[in-house]
Every structure is written in C-alpha cells, then in structure tokens.
Amino acid sequence: MNETTPPTTTDDCVSNGNSTAWPMAVCLRVVVVLQCLGLGGRYLFSSFEMESDVYGWLYFDCSWSESLAQSIDNAGALLTLISGGFLCVTGWLMWKMPAESRWFGVVKNLDQAAAGWSGLWMLLIATAHMMRAAVFAELSLPEHAVRIVAPLALAVCGVGAAPSSSAGRTRFAVMMLTVAASFTFAAHGYKAYACYAPFTDLILLSDMQWTDIGITQATAEKVLVVIGVVDILVAVALLVFRSNAAAFYMVVWGLVTAASRMTALGIDAWPESLIRIANGGVPLVILIHWSWNRTAKHSGQPRFAEQPRSYAKQSFDPS
Numbered sequence: 001m002n003e004t005t006p007p008t009t010t011d012d013c014v015s016n017g018n019s020t021a022w023p024m025a026v027c028l029r030v031v032v033v034l035q036c037l038g039l040g041g042r043y044l045f046s047s048f049e050m051e052s053d054v055y056g057w058l059y060f061d062c063s064w065s066e067s068l069a070q071s072i073d074n075a076g077a078l079l080t081l082i083s084g085g086f087l088c089v090t091g092w093l094m095w096k097m098p099a100e101s102r103w104f105g106v107v108k109n110l111d112q113a114a115a116g117w118s119g120l121w122m123l124l125i126a127t128a129h130m131m132r133a134a135v136f137a138e139l140s141l142p143e144h145a146v147r148i149v150a151p152l153a154l155a156v157c158g159v160g161a162a163p164s165s166s167a168g169r170t171r172f173a174v175m176m177l178t179v180a181a182s183f184t185f186a187a188h189g190y191k192a193y194a195c196y197a198p199f200t201d202l203i204l205l206s207d208m209q210w211t212d213i214g215i216t217q218a219t220a221e222k223v224l225v226v227i228g229v230v231d232i233l234v235a236v237a238l239l240v241f242r243s244n245a246a247a248f249y250m251v252v253w254g255l256v257t258a259a260s261r262m263t264a265l266g267i268d269a270w271p272e273s274l275i276r277i278a279n280g281g282v283p284l285v286i287l288i289h290w291s292w293n294r295t296a297k298h299s300g301q302p303r304f305a306e307q308p309r310s311y312a313k314q315s316f317d318p319s
Helices: 022-045 053-061 066-096 104-132 137-143 145-157 167-193 197-211 217-241 244-265 267-274 278-299 309-315
Strands: none
Touching: 022 066, 022 104, 022 145, 022 167, 022 267, 022 278, 053 066, 053 104, 066 104, 104 137, 104 145, 137 145, 137 167, 145 167, 145 278, 167 217, 167 244, 167 278, 197 217, 197 244, 217 244, 244 267, 244 278
C-alpha cells in the first residue's frame, strides 16, 4: 500500500514553491540585493565613492592606521556586495532544489549567513555614524532601521524565493519590518520638520534639474515641514493601526525620496538611490503580506497552500 504520512506541523505543510508567502519573500530578497549593490557602488565603484563612517571611526577616533582602516572599510563593503550576489544564487537554488535534498540545508545556511552579514554591516555603519555625526546623531539607528532590518528579516523568514519558515516566523519578520519602517519614517519626518539642510538641497537641486519652477529656500522649508508632519503621522498609522493606506504612502514616498538623489545629483548618484531602496521596498513587502493575508481571509482560503491533489490520491490509494 502506498500511504504517505500526513503533515503534522505548519513547517511540514509549507513545501518549496507552495507557500502563499512567496511574493513577500521575493520582494524582500530583491530589496536586499539592490541595497547591497548600492552599498558596493557607494563605497567602491561610483564617481561618488567615499569612505564609510566605519573608516572614520577607526582612523580618526580609534587612531588606527589609515591603511588598516581603509582595508577594513573596503572589505566590509566588498563582502556586502558579494553577499548580495550570494542571495541571488542561493535564492534561485533553493527555489529549484527539493527541501529534502541534503544540500538544501547547506545552501540555506549560506543564504542566512549572507543576509546576516549584510544586516550586520549596515548596523556597524549606522552605529559608527551615530558616534561621529554632529547633527541628529541620535537618529542614526532609527533612520537606518529599514536598511538593517530588511536583511535580518530575510534571514528569519526568506528561505529561497518561497519561504519554508512557519507562519509564526513570517509574522515575526513582518513585525520587525513594520517597526523598522515606522522608525525610519518617523526619524526622517522629524529631520524634515526641522528643515534638515541636505533635504532642502534635494528639493532645490531637483527643481533646478527638472521642473525649473523656481522654488525658493523658504518655500522648500515650508514643504519640508508639511512632509515631516505627514511622515510622522504615517509612521504612527502603520505601527498602531496596520494601515494599508499608510503602507502604500510609504512605498510611493520612500521610492520618490530614494530617486531624489539621482534627480538632484544626476545618474551617477545611482548608488545613493539603491542604498535607500528599502525606504520604499520594506513598506512594499509589508503591504504585499497584509494584502495577501486579508484577501485570503476574506475568500476563506488558508494562508498556506494546501498539498497537491496527488497527495490525496497517494493517501487513499487502496493498492
């Protein structure tokens, strides 16, 4: 008799390629990969190449040799760029590879290590910036929260293009992303409300390059005050009320602000846009997850895909 033991846990019910959470996982993986590419471009390859605050902290604050500080900074950026490449390869392999394969666990561990390193290096840069920044230093960690948390959330739930994690792990990852997006928008909103000078410059330079409306600094600062208030309110709405409208606003405005680096500084500033892709990408991941779950709930469908019909035939095959 051909009889298959029915699954007994949530993990058993989520086979590779059958999870309804896969759109969220794909989106999150793309966001993290683009972020890694942006970081590599910013610190290694672009015409705007610079050293990160890790270099500044090691060289100026800790008095390490310049060559050693530069080597560590370059190595961190290069490893992050390589991690982005690994996430492309491992994600594709786990999508194609059966979960029962002996190599699946190895690839999964490499995938989690690559995502974990990306999040760790983002955290180190944000921490170093907090210790060295002269203005709004206290906002460094919340401001960079989405950059830090996106790869860590991927390590928690994003196994392959379709995560094989439990529903609980997925919910925890979404909670991480929701808190991070709220913190980032609240921090940016506060800086906008305070008329942070670089934000003003982005408006003025974008106007000069594209619209040529003739926006004055006074007008730009008034606009920033409004933007700041809206960003803070939206951050509260996302965190407290789990508002789809707030998430949608964050997607649009987050991508617009990321693209503003190129509209203000030219196409050569593409790394500055990609490194901020999580500003809009993380809310998009949240919106996809919430929308998918609410649609499934209203339609009466389970959140995780049922086993294929062939499973039922095998279970009751009398031969």
